[in-house]
Amino acid sequence: MQTGENDQAMRKILDMTRLISIVVLGLHFYEVCYGAFAEWHLTAPLSDRLLANIVWTGLFSNFYKAKLIALAFLAIALIGVKGKKDEKQNFRTAFIYLLSGLLFFFISFLVLLVRGKMTVLAGLYMGVTGLGYLLFLSGGTMLSRIIRDKLSGDIFNRDNETFPQEERLLENEFSVNLPTRYWLKGKLRNGWLNIISPQRSTAVIGSPGAGKSYFLIRHFITQHIRKGFSMLVFDFKMPDLSVIAYNTWLKYKGNYKVEPKFYAIDFDNLACSNRCNPLEPSVMLDITDAVESARTILLGLNREWVKKQGDFFVESPINFLTAIIWFLKRYKGGEFCTLPHVIELMQADYDQLFTVLRTEQEIDVLINPFVSAYLRDAVEQLEGQIASAKITMSRIASPQLYYILSGNEFTLDINNPDAPKIVCMGNNPQKIQIYGAVLSLFVNRLLKIINQKNKLKCSLIMDEYPTLVADMIPTIATGRSNLISTCLGIQDASQLRKEYGREAADVIMNIVGNMVVGQVAGDTAKLVSEKIGRIMQDRESLSINRTDTSISKSKQLEAAVPASRISALSSGEFVGLVADTPDQKIELKSFHCEIINDHEALKKEADGYLPLPEIRTINPGIVQRNYLQIKQDVQEIIHEVMEQLLNDPSRVHLVIRKA
Known part of the structure; x- marks a missing residue:
């Protein structure tokens, strides 16, 4: 417990220590420059006897011994100094003063090596040494005035908003697993985004360019085909995703008990399109x-x-x-x-x-x-x-x-165990309204047919889902027991509300079990931030007054990923929540990470992709x-x-x- 008496006693001790340092340095000057003091008539028998007694103690046995002792006492005095805190003070300036002081303090002996008048050289020696002493004293005082708790070091509060994430690889016959990187208290760590229950549906949300297709949807396609899923791919920009699905099917179709057939519907390319x-x-x-x-x-x-x-x-x-x-x-x-x-x-x-x-x-x-x-x-x-x-x-x-x-040429029962299918349906951004209506009919009929018991596991990949008029709510709500996995690509919740109305949009946003969100803004960012929840964060406050500086620290529950952070995510960086299963529990369901794609390998793989096959030779006459x-x-x-x-x-x- 600090009291006024304790502070006063401490100041007296520090003053005494500093005084001892000055006295020792003064004795050093008197001993080294004795001839000059004699010429200045500043000697006396009493001081000479006193100096002789001090010499017997060994204080002046070495030229630097007294200077080092004086410097040591000064350093001890500086340790206890409590200067008035100043935000403008910094370590660089303080160290420049300290090093300059040491330099002048110790190289001043070079003055004594110069030939000249004794009194002049003695004055220069004491001046240079004194300058070094004062610079060292000033530097030490500056150190005491520096605010060591730099509250502005993390101006965006990034370190406080980090939290532990899943680092285990959790796989099953349905899962989609993506390697990730994330920050935790200033350190970059490796983790895994484990979507182990895709049957509970996945909403992939992000503005254009956030990386929905490149970092997520393509991996749903490749990993689910590799694991033997039947599949419907709604390809908004045909044939971007369809080519991935086709080439993955060529590679892994032997993994199925019954080899699936591949079908494509492309209204712009009749030669490569099946009829249905x-x-x-x-x-x-x-x-x-x-x-x-x-x-x-x-x-x-x-x-x-x-x-x-x-x-x-x-x-x-x-x-x-x-x-x-x-x-x-x-x-x-x-x-x-x-x-x-x-x-x-x-x-x-x-x-x-x-x-x-x-x-x-x-x-x-x-x-x-x-x-x-x-x-x-x-x-x-x-x-x-x-x-x-x-x-x-x-x-x-x-x-x-x-x-x-x-x-x-084919039916829409894509998850028929006796005749599994992988179907890609392509839209055209230039003809959304016309093609979207017909494709919506395909999708709705397909949803009604596949949502039945004892069927093959099935994956529905809907890129740019709001461009369809497809009622996915019954499938999301009841398809889990029928092994139907749904992945919906959405740009923003407002886009969903615009096309489906607020009520239907809110239902979809609230019943999906897995939510992976890239850069979004507005109400969607707020919704996602609230879903992820709050974490305990450190808080510091700094108070500077005329005589003292106080820093208070506390802990508060704050948003783990604020809406402003979601609005500023980079491409490939995602936040969200994943769902678990009774057999595979995930304690750390929330994530804020960067999904790792091997860009070179993916580019090399894409260069080797075969185009969609030409089914028939078509001409305007036939049509x-x-x-x-x-x-x-x-x-x-x-x-x-x-x-x-x-x-x-x-x-x-x-x-x-x-x-």
Whole structure:
């Protein structure tokens, strides 16, 4: 315990020590420069006898002995000095003073080697030595005034915001494991990002250029194919991810019990694209499948309808399209149940269209409002209900799309243990709205088919997921037990809210088990920061007053990764949380690390990739003939149904003839 008396006693001791240093140095000057003192008449018998007695002690047995003793006492005195703290003082200036003082203090003897007048040389010697002494004293005093706790050393608080992370490699038959580097208290350490439960779904979030595809999604593809997964890859920038999937499949297809087939859907490159019918009648078990398909395609083409579901002029076109899909599903066993046939049939005249649709009793409840409006001449209402669907669907009425969507080279049951598949579906950033709607239909039909028991483990890779209108929530919520792993690439939560609405976006963000986040800002950064949680951090405060300096230290719970830090992440640097399993517990679930990619090896591997194979030789004539054939099929359907009704007296009343 410090008291005023203790401080006063300490100051007296230090003053005495400093005085002893000065006295010893003065005696040294008197002994060395005795001749000069004699000329100055500064000697006396008493001082001479005193000096003689001191000589007998051995103090002056060596030229430097007295100087070293004086310097030692000065150093002891400086140790206890408490100077007023000054933020401007630094060690460099203090050491310059100390070293300069020592230099002058010890090389001053060179003055005595010069020939000259004794009094002049003695004055110079004492002046140079005294200068060195004062410089050393000033340097020591400066050291005592330096603030040794440099609070500004870590101006961004990086060291405080580091925390232990998982350094073990935890693998299983489903896991995705990525090597990492992270900082812990100023030291760079190696670790592992272990996504050991991808069935609990993974959200990969980051702004463009954050490294989602290069550092994460590509490894989901390669590691899951290596471990025998069936797979769907939604490739936003075809064929970037598809080429990786194709070449990985070529390398590891022998690892599967049943060798999987590789299929690709690319609307821009028909030669390399397989043909597939998303409205395959064999997997449309009831009319609810037709409803889901109609909803998906219309919401995909009119993204603003996503937030208006339930409105009259949104639900009416969906019911109209559902009726046409289900009619074609029931007509001749679904021989013409394809999206191109649906588009062409809905363009028919109302007389013929409603007559044809009325032949199917299951859809009578769906088309009855339209027929009634037509017969009552409620043209404006009818056009409002139907025209939006017809105009919307006409956007995808192109020969190229018709060609791919009217074929049936593979089915969407990609996790069928007897016929596993790896399917890549490509979008085009220049045609997001058109292609995205059709691909959304593919994805939604596929999600309904694969989410079943006793199927092969399956991985769904969705790059730029918000460009699709696919309801992933049921798959994320229930697909875990069916061994379905989902990886969603998202740029920002606000992008998800824009396309799906706030409620659906919030559900997706909150139910994913694994969250890997690169550079994002705003609400997304705040959300992720809150999910990671808080850690105990050291806090220091400095108080300087006229007489003293006080530094207080404390510990506080603060955000482990603040939102501002997430907003400033570099490419390849990610934060987030991982989920564990009952068999493999992970205590350190949070991470803030840099994922390590072997750039040279990946570049070399990419240089050796084979392009997607050319499936067929295609020319515009083939595509055009298919386009015209679909139109002809629809005309024949209408003609055949009308002829049957006219020749059947019991059903002729179904024919609509409006003057």
